[in-house]
Amino acid sequence: MIEWRANAAKWAQVAEVIKGRIADGTYPPDAQVPSQHEMVQEFGIAPNTAQKVLNRLREEGVVYSVKGVGTFVQRQDDADM
Numbered sequence: 001m002i003e004w005r006a007n008a009a010k011w012a013q014v015a016e017v018i019k020g021r022i023a024d025g026t027y028p029p030d031a032q033v034p035s036q037h038e039m040v041q042e043f044g045i046a047p048n049t050a051q052k053v054l055n056r057l058r059e060e061g062v063v064y065s066v067k068g069v070g071t072f073v074q075r076q077d078d079a080d081m
Contacts, residue, residue: 002043011052014043018053019062022073029075033063 002017004010018034021027034042039050054071057063065071 010043010045011049011056014039014045014049014053015056017043018057022062027073029073031073032070033057033073035070 027033036047036050039045039053040047061074063071064074
């Protein structure tokens, strides 16, 4: 669980945590990030909120999804192309 800041949306705060874990190597390139269900369990957020986190991270080019498999950390050299 994280301490929620009142001045920021929960999805944005969870996205920050995931990006921090990517930056510190917890989730290296091509590693799977938590699923929607896992985020619900870990952070105590609604499924829709977890889906928004994954959507935003995909939009930002931080992660990519493989249908039926999961969501993975985007290699930065691939994201820059």
